[in-house]
Amino acid sequence: MENDVTTAVLAAARSAKDAQPSLARLHRGDKDRLLLAMADALVERADEVVEANARDLAAADAAGIDAGLRDRLALDLERVTAVARQLRDAAALPDPVGEVIRGSVLENGLELREVRVPMGVIGMVYEARPNVTVDAAGLSLKAGSAVVLRGGSAALHSNTAIIGVLRSVLAAHDLPEDLVVGIDEHGREGVDVLMRARGLVDVLIPRGGAGLIRRVVENSLVPVIETGTGKTHVLVDASADLDQAVDIVANAKLQRIGVCNALETLLVHRDIAEEALARVVVPLVEAGVRLHADETSARLLEGTGAEVVPATAEDWDTEYLALELAVAVVEDLDAALAHIRAHSTGHTESILTRDLRSQQRFLAEVDSAVVMANASTRFSDGGEFGFGAEIGISTQKLHARGPMGLREITTSKWLVVGQGHVRP
Amino acid sequence: MENDVTTAVLAAARSAKDAQPSLARLHRGDKDRLLLAMADALVERADEVVEANARDLAAADAAGIDAGLRDRLALDLERVTAVARQLRDAAALPDPVGEVIRGSVLENGLELREVRVPMGVIGMVYEARPNVTVDAAGLSLKAGSAVVLRGGSAALHSNTAIIGVLRSVLAAHDLPEDLVVGIDEHGREGVDVLMRARGLVDVLIPRGGAGLIRRVVENSLVPVIETGTGKTHVLVDASADLDQAVDIVANAKLQRIGVCNALETLLVHRDIAEEALARVVVPLVEAGVRLHADETSARLLEGTGAEVVPATAEDWDTEYLALELAVAVVEDLDAALAHIRAHSTGHTESILTRDLRSQQRFLAEVDSAVVMANASTRFSDGGEFGFGAEIGISTQKLHARGPMGLREITTSKWLVVGQGHVRP
Numbered sequence: 001m002e003n004d005v006t007t008a009v010l011a012a013a014r015s016a017k018d019a020q021p022s023l024a025r026l027h028r029g030d031k032d033r034l035l036l037a038m039a040d041a042l043v044e045r046a047d048e049v050v051e052a053n054a055r056d057l058a059a060a061d062a063a064g065i066d067a068g069l070r071d072r073l074a075l076d077l078e079r080v081t082a083v084a085r086q087l088r089d090a091a092a093l094p095d096p097v098g099e100v101i102r103g104s105v106l107e108n109g110l111e112l113r114e115v116r117v118p119m120g121v122i123g124m125v126y127e128a129r130p131n132v133t134v135d136a137a138g139l140s141l142k143a144g145s146a147v148v149l150r151g152g153s154a155a156l157h158s159n160t161a162i163i164g165v166l167r168s169v170l171a172a173h174d175l176p177e178d179l180v181v182g183i184d185e186h187g188r189e190g191v192d193v194l195m196r197a198r199g200l201v202d203v204l205i206p207r208g209g210a211g212l213i214r215r216v217v218e219n220s221l222v223p224v225i226e227t228g229t230g231k232t233h234v235l236v237d238a239s240a241d242l243d244q245a246v247d248i249v250a251n252a253k254l255q256r257i258g259v260c261n262a263l264e265t266l267l268v269h270r271d272i273a274e275e276a277l278a279r280v281v282v283p284l285v286e287a288g289v290r291l292h293a294d295e296t297s298a299r300l301l302e303g304t305g306a307e308v309v310p311a312t313a314e315d316w317d318t319e320y321l322a323l324e325l326a327v328a329v330v331e332d333l334d335a336a337l338a339h340i341r342a343h344s345t346g347h348t349e350s351i352l353t354r355d356l357r358s359q360q361r362f363l364a365e366v367d368s369a370v371v372m373a374n375a376s377t378r379f380s381d382g383g384e385f386g387f388g389a390e391i392g393i394s395t396q397k398l399h400a401r402g403p404m405g406l407r408e409i410t411t412s413k414w415l416v417v418g419q420g421h422v423r424p
Numbered sequence: 425m426e427n428d429v430t431t432a433v434l435a436a437a438r439s440a441k442d443a444q445p446s447l448a449r450l451h452r453g454d455k456d457r458l459l460l461a462m463a464d465a466l467v468e469r470a471d472e473v474v475e476a477n478a479r480d481l482a483a484a485d486a487a488g489i490d491a492g493l494r495d496r497l498a499l500d501l502e503r504v505t506a507v508a509r510q511l512r513d514a515a516a517l518p519d520p521v522g523e524v525i526r527g528s529v530l531e532n533g534l535e536l537r538e539v540r541v542p543m544g545v546i547g548m549v550y551e552a553r554p555n556v557t558v559d560a561a562g563l564s565l566k567a568g569s570a571v572v573l574r575g576g577s578a579a580l581h582s583n584t585a586i587i588g589v590l591r592s593v594l595a596a597h598d599l600p601e602d603l604v605v606g607i608d609e610h611g612r613e614g615v616d617v618l619m620r621a622r623g624l625v626d627v628l629i630p631r632g633g634a635g636l637i638r639r640v641v642e643n644s645l646v647p648v649i650e651t652g653t654g655k656t657h658v659l660v661d662a663s664a665d666l667d668q669a670v671d672i673v674a675n676a677k678l679q680r681i682g683v684c685n686a687l688e689t690l691l692v693h694r695d696i697a698e699e700a701l702a703r704v705v706v707p708l709v710e711a712g713v714r715l716h717a718d719e720t721s722a723r724l725l726e727g728t729g730a731e732v733v734p735a736t737a738e739d740w741d742t743e744y745l746a747l748e749l750a751v752a753v754v755e756d757l758d759a760a761l762a763h764i765r766a767h768s769t770g771h772t773e774s775i776l777t778r779d780l781r782s783q784q785r786f787l788a789e790v791d792s793a794v795v796m797a798n799a800s801t802r803f804s805d806g807g808e809f810g811f812g813a814e815i816g817i818s819t820q821k822l823h824a825r826g827p828m829g830l831r832e833i834t835t836s837k838w839l840v841v842g843q844g845h846v847r848p
Binding site for chain 2: 021024083104117120198202217218223224225228243249293359363364369370372376378385386394397398416417419420423
C-alpha cells in the first residue's frame with residue numbers, strides 16, 4: 001500500500017514537472033485567458049462542485065466536525081462565484097514572469113541580466129478549505145508553475161470536483177491537464193512522499209495550523225516556505241496616544257480572532273500602565289476576552305473589576321487564535337524588546353508611541369517579518385499591502401519574508417550573452 | 425560525549441545569536457574599520473597562523489593527504505597576506521544592509537517599506553581551506569550577521585588560530601567575540617548538531633564536495649542554500665562559429681579543471697558534428713582530456729586518431745572535476761534541451777550559435793541558475809559578475825540562484841508606519 005502511494009505521488013509530481021514547460025512558454029495574455037476560462041467553468045459547473053461539497057459536509061457532520069471548520073469547508077453557489085472571482089482577480093494582476101530584476105554590461109562586454117522565471121512545480125499542503133484549492137491553482141498557474149495540491153481529506157470530494165473542472169479547461173486550451181494535480185486521495189502518506197520528492201517539486205508551502213507547518217518543516221527534503229504562526233505583540237509605549245491605542249488594540253484583537261495577524265500578547269510600559277490597562281484592556285474584557293496577566297498587570301487591574309487569569313510561562317508562547325490575550329507590564333523599551341526577542345514567532349509586532357526615538361529603535365531592533373508603528377497588526381496581509389493576492393505569510397528569513405504575492409512564488413535566473421568571450 | 429557536543433555546539437550557536445544585535449547596530453563605517461583591523465591583525469600575527477598551519481600540514485602529511493587538498497590547506501606569509509586582502513576587499517564593498525528594496529504609501533496613508541536587514545546567524549560548513557574561514561567571517565560580518573564556522577578537521581589548528589585573531593579584534597572594538605564562533609573541535613557530530621539548531625541558526629551554507637552538500641541538504645532542519653555541484657553543458661549548435669567554439673570550449677574545460685563552472689558535458693549538433701569534433705574536441709584530447717563519447721561521436725572521432733572511452737549512463741550525470749569530458753552528438757536543439765533537462769544540476773549551461781532563434785530558445789528554456797550564449801561557462805562566478813565577493817554559487821531556486829554576493833546573505837523585513845491606523 002505504501003509503495004503504491006509512493007509510486008502514485010511521485011508519478012503525479014513528475015507529470016506536473018513534465019507539464020510545466022508548456023505553461024512556461026505562454027505569454028501573459030494566454031495565461032489570463034486560461035484563468036478567466038477556469039472562472040467561467042467553475043460558475044457553469046457550480047452545481048457539480050456544490051454537490052460534491054455536500055458529500056464532504058455530510059461525512060463531516062457524521063464525524064462531528066466543529067462549527068468553524070465546517071464553515072471553512074462549506075460551499076454554496078455564492079461561494080463558488082466568489083472563488084471564481086479570485087481567479088478573475090489573479091488574471092488582472094501583472095505577470096511577475098519576465099521582469100528584468102537587474103542587468104548590466106560588464107567591462108569585457110558580456111551582457112548580464114537577472115530575470116524572473118517560474119519556480120517550476122509548487123507543492124501546496126493545506127487544510128480542508130476548497131477555496132484554497134482554486135486560489136493556489138490560479139496563482140501558481142499565473143506565476144508559470146505547475147501545482148501539486150494536497151488539501152485536507154475532509155474536502156476530498158470538493159477538491160476532486162474543483163480540480164476536475166480546472167483540468168478540463170486546461171485540456172480545452174490544449175495544455176497538459178497535469179499542470180494541476182491533486183493528491184488528496186493518498187492521505188497523509190501522500191504528504192510524506194511529496195515532502196521527499198526533491199528534484200520533482202521545487203518548493204513546498206504549508207498553510208494551516210502550527211502542527212501541520214511543524215510537520216512539514218521538520219520532515220521535508222524539498223525546500224519549504226514556512227508560513228503563518230503569529231504570536232503577535234503590541235507594545236503600548238509610555239508616550240502612546242491612548243485614544244489611538246484603544247482603537248488599535250481592539251482592532252488587532254477583536255476584528256478577526258482566528259487569524260495569524262491577530263494580537264496575542266499586549267505589552268504595556270509601566271509609566272503608563274495603570275491608565276492604559278483601564279482604558280485599553282478593560283474594554284477587551286467587556287468584549288469577552290480572557291486575560292492571562294502577569295503579576296503587575298493583574299495587580300493594577302484589580303480595582304477595575306476585570307477578571308484575569310494568572311499568566312503561566314506557556315502563555316508567552318501561545319498563539320491563542322481565540323478570545324484570549326496575554327498581558328504584561330514592562331519596565332522600559334529594552335525590556336519590551338527583550339520580551340519580543342524571546343517570544344515572538346517573527347510574524348508581526350507593533351509599537352504605539354509618540355516618541356521618535358522609541359519608534360526608530362523598535363523598527364530597527366525587532367527582527368520580525370513585519371514591524372509596525374501606530375497601526376493595527378491586522379494590516380500584515382498581502383491584500384492590505386497591495387499585492388492583489390496572497391499565498392501566505394512567510395515567517396522565515398529565506399526567499400520571502402512577510403506577505404507573499406505572485407512575485408514570491410517565482411525564482412530568477414541569470415542570462416549571460418557574449419560574442420565569443422573566454423575568461424582570461 | 426555526544427551530549428557534551430550537543431550542549432557545546434548549541435551554546436556556541438546561542439552565543440552567536442545573542443551577540444548579533446551588537447553588530448546589527450553598527451553603521452557601515454564601523455563595520456569596515458573592524459574588517460580593516462582584522463586584516464591588519466592577521467598580517468601582524470601571520471607567524472602564529474603559519475605555525476598553526478604547519479601543525480595541520482604535518483598531521484596531513486603523516487596521514488598521506490593528496491596534493492590538491494594539501495595545496496588548499498597550506499598557508500605561508502604570502503597567502504596570509506592575500507587572505508587579509510580579501511577582508512580589505514570586503515570592507516570596500518557597499519553595505520547591503522539598509523537598502524530600501526521597495527516602498528509606497530498605501531491608499532489609507534500607511535507608509536510601507538521593505539528594507540534589507542542582516543540574516544542573523546549564518547552557519548558555514550566547508551572543507552579544509554583556511555582562506556574560507558577568513559572569507560566567510562568577513563563577508564558575514566559585513567552583511568551584519570554572526571557566523572558559526574565549521575571547516576574540515578584537517579585545518580583545525582589553522583582555523584583555531586585565525587578565529588582567535590578575529591575574535592581578539594572584536595574584543596578590542598568592544599564587540600562580543602562570539603560574533604565569530606568556530607566549532608571545528610566538535611568534529612562531524614558538531615555539524616549534526618548545527619544542522620538541527622533551528623531557531624538559533626538562520627541559514628546553513630555548505631561549501632565543498634557533492635557528498636558534504638548532499639549530507640547537509642538531506643539532514644538539516646535549518647534552511648539551507650545548496651551550492652556548487654556543476655554538471656555543466658556546452659552546446660555547439662549547427663550554426664556555431666567554430667573559431668569561437670574552439671576557444672570557448674578549451675577555456676571552459678581547461679582553464680581550471682577542479683571548479684564547479686568548468687565544462688563537464690559537450691553536446692554537438694549533428695549537422696556540424698564531424699567538423700566540430702575534429703576542430704573543437706581533438707585539441708582537448710591532445711591537451712590530455714579523456715573523452716567519454718556516445719556512439720555517434722565515437723564513430724565520428726575514429727578517423728582523427730583521438731582515443732575515446734565509450735560513455736556509460738553514469739557519465740551523463742558525473743561532475744568529473746578532472747581532465748575528463750562527456751561528449752554526445754544531438755539530433756537538434758530539442759534533443760539538446762531534453763538532454764540538459766535530464767542531466768543538468770542547474771548550475772550553468774552555454775549555447776554556441778549564430779542563430780537568433782536558437783539563442784532565444786536556449787536562454788528561455790534552459791532552467792539553470794546561469795544560462796549563456798557564446799561565452800565560456802567559467803564566467804559563472806560572483807567575481808566575474810561584479811559582486812566583488814562570492815559566498816558560493818546557489819543551484820537551488822529558493823532565496824538565491826547563481827553566484828551569491830553580500831546581498832544574497834541578507835534578508836528583508838517590512839516596516840509599516842501609521843498614524844493610528846485600524847483595519848476597517
